[in-house]
Amino acid sequence: MPRGLFVFTLLYGGMTVLAGVLAFKQVQLWPSELAVESGIFAFLWLVVISSTIAQLYGKALAQRLVWWGFLPLAISASLIALVLALPPSTEMVEFRSEDLAAFERVLGQTPRIMLAGPAAYIVSLLLNIWIFDRLRGSGEATTIGLMIRGALASALSQAVDSLIFVTLAFYGEFDISDLLIGQVIAKVTLSVLLVPFLITGGVKAARWLDRR
Template sequence: MHKTATASGDAASRGMPMPLGLFVFTLIYGGMTVLAGFLAYKQSRLWPTDLAVESGIFAFLLLVVITSTIAQLYGREMANRIVWWGFLPLALSIGLMTLVLALPASPEMIAGRPGALEAFEMVHGQFWRVVASGPVAYLVSLLLNIWIFDRLRAGGGGGSTLGLMARGAIASALSQAVDSVIFVTLAFYGEFDITSLLVGQVIAKVTLSLVLVPFLITFGVRAARWLDTPADRAESAG
């Protein structure tokens, strides 16, 4: 890891292109920051219980996986930098949504698609609160995830695949529990009883963090290493 992170930093200082793995994961990261806000408006039932979860968690867990992968291969500083730059697509999405809501709808839409405009405005008119709540939870939880992930490696035992999976699971579970409390409270408090959603959100994120995230991080690290090694890609293509 240290060799990869050092090589990445040296390349950046010499003005060389960033590693392909870092480039690809950064692109995906930007898309997930915006998509998480849109998906969050739907609360999905956690069958067979009556607990609920906001659907943005699926995109947000990918943000956790990507930042952990970047921290593992390219260093904690690079991962933190990606988190801070993630505010840019968030800000652009809020600005564009505000503009689109302010623009008048076409007569064809109003006449040909009854109810579509009202549905769009009902959902996205409240989008500002969900998205405005997101950056607070986003910043706190992802920086916390990177910090825990990096500190656990500094404590030893982080070099093996099992160590990587364990660090990813612990860091994700703790940071996502914090994220759930912040996001659900800021986004939905006062609109309905958030108890079921909050409990479901914490359970879902912690469970997915322990069950799914370790394998996704392992896959992410291997995928980034493959992307960063032209010889491996050429061999696979051949």
């Protein structure tokens, strides 16, 4: 197994778990008024890693990685459910009740959000890989071409990700128009500004690891 593939696969599994935890906080994209859930930062790494693997090791392997990403998701969700169900210690209840409440609030997400996340994950990442590969063409990949393909694939897939997640998680609870528009604009902006450089860096890093 190429060392670059091994390292990036480990990183991928970690990012699938971390994205759901970070998503609890929304951050402002300075200097605009746009806000985005922080899980996007881990999710963009999933985009970068899957695109890097598609570029170097093939689309089929990248797609399998996305499907296998459900394994750490399922295990982490099961462990979170177990820990939430277990009774807290008397010491924590008596002296650290605020910490306990914060822990349960962050990890005790509603079932709709728990289902919306994986649905958006599988559709958007498979779409990203498909677009990234389709734009490849038959010629030798250049750095500029790689950056453009990465930006376009990420921007389109992130727009779809926002549409799926926000609709499944919050439709019917409140008017989701503003949230949906803000999320799409914010995620597309981050995709265009960050992903091209992260993908080129990821490809170079994987090649360096493989040579080692």
